[in-house]
Amino acid sequence: MFGSDRAELVYGQKSGRKLVHISEVERGLKCDCVCPGCSIQLVARTKADKVVPHFAHYGPGCSGAPETALHKLAKQIVADSLTLVVPKRIAIHGAVERALPGATDIKLEFARIEYNDPDGIVPDLYVTVKGHELFVEVVVTHPCDEEKIRRIREHGIAAIEIDLSRIPRDASPEIVADAVLRTAPRRWLFNKTIDDAVIGLREEEQNSRIAAEKKLQSEAGRLIKDYLTSMGSFSSKSDSVPRMDALRDLGLLQHVGVDVAGYGCFSVPPAIWQAVVLTEVLLGRKTGKQLVKAVPIANYLETHRFIAPLFRRVSSELEAAAIKEHGRFAAPWRAVYSLNAKGNFEFDRTIPLDRSRSVLDLRLKR
Numbered sequence: 001m002f003g004s005d006r007a008e009l010v011y012g013q014k015s016g017r018k019l020v021h022i023s024e025v026e027r028g029l030k031c032d033c034v035c036p037g038c039s040i041q042l043v044a045r046t047k048a049d050k051v052v053p054h055f056a057h058y059g060p061g062c063s064g065a066p067e068t069a070l071h072k073l074a075k076q077i078v079a080d081s082l083t084l085v086v087p088k089r090i091a092i093h094g095a096v097e098r099a100l101p102g103a104t105d106i107k108l109e110f111a112r113i114e115y116n117d118p119d120g121i122v123p124d125l126y127v128t129v130k131g132h133e134l135f136v137e138v139v140v141t142h143p144c145d146e147e148k149i150r151r152i153r154e155h156g157i158a159a160i161e162i163d164l165s166r167i168p169r170d171a172s173p174e175i176v177a178d179a180v181l182r183t184a185p186r187r188w189l190f191n192k193t194i195d196d197a198v199i200g201l202r203e204e205e206q207n208s209r210i211a212a213e214k215k216l217q218s219e220a221g222r223l224i225k226d227y228l229t230s231m232g233s234f235s236s237k238s239d240s241v242p243r244m245d246a247l248r249d250l251g252l253l254q255h256v257g258v259d260v261a262g263y264g265c266f267s268v269p270p271a272i273w274q275a276v277v278l279t280e281v282l283l284g285r286k287t288g289k290q291l292v293k294a295v296p297i298a299n300y301l302e303t304h305r306f307i308a309p310l311f312r313r314v315s316s317e318l319e320a321a322a323i324k325e326h327g328r329f330a331a332p333w334r335a336v337y338s339l340n341a342k343g344n345f346e347f348d349r350t351i352p353l354d355r356s357r358s359v360l361d362l363r364l365k366r
């Protein structure tokens, strides 16, 4: 807040309750004004008094008169002009924002400053717009508290709050008018249309989530059907295990043909791709300088067509859904990973790589 503490009172209240600016009145007691805060008679000090024009209490003064004056003046301006800019109606749910139709520059049919709602809510202004009621709160020092907002909400009447806390208390009538009618920050305290739209957005989100889940479920069902077919096809295949002799010499033969979850994703029986993993990838270092981890190994197997095309691109969502259909399903990379994690061998440690590689090199050279 600025201009608050040291601002002089520049608005007095005429007997007809109307606020007038110091520039509009006669000097001294002839101003015929009382204090908007405490109703004590005011004296107009003008340039003839060699001061910046302002009102002084004719007697003991009150504090906070400039705030009260600004508040009353703002309400009076709205009631007199019967126009108002209301905030845009925007429904927000999560990351989704939807602008709702409706003018923001509105004409009021009716505005009342002194209004006691039947339920005891006292708005700063009660106005009607195209037959609809609207409460207008004008903030000079304290924003509308939660309790009042709750009661307005319960009451179901649209309400906005206009924030004048940054307007100097001794601002000219033109500045106050521009601020309260148009430019000062304003927000909806309650608007049923916005609340309903938020409910709509929430329902849309739920529906699209349900639809996505259904779609994923049916994709998973199809994937598992293919998976079972793929597994069934291995028994009839008679492919021989590559580098069988080398693996036997290295004492690694027990590490091929391991039944891991997800082996149906491969285009060959487990013994074959696992032998490839051992001889080409781990010992032959075909993945180059890359760390020998499950994903690069799976990529290598994919490049060399050891992974069946249907299972090359299984997202983690689809994988999770497919596992619900069939507990022994896993994406290819996870099949490779579980080969490792099962303790059959550890990619980088258990196999004495240097020794093994030299033995393998000998074998491969033959």
Ligand SMILES: [Zn+2]
Pocket (backbone or CB within 6 Å): 035, 036, 037, 038, 039, 040, 057, 061, 062, 063, 065
């Ligand atoms: Zn006063």
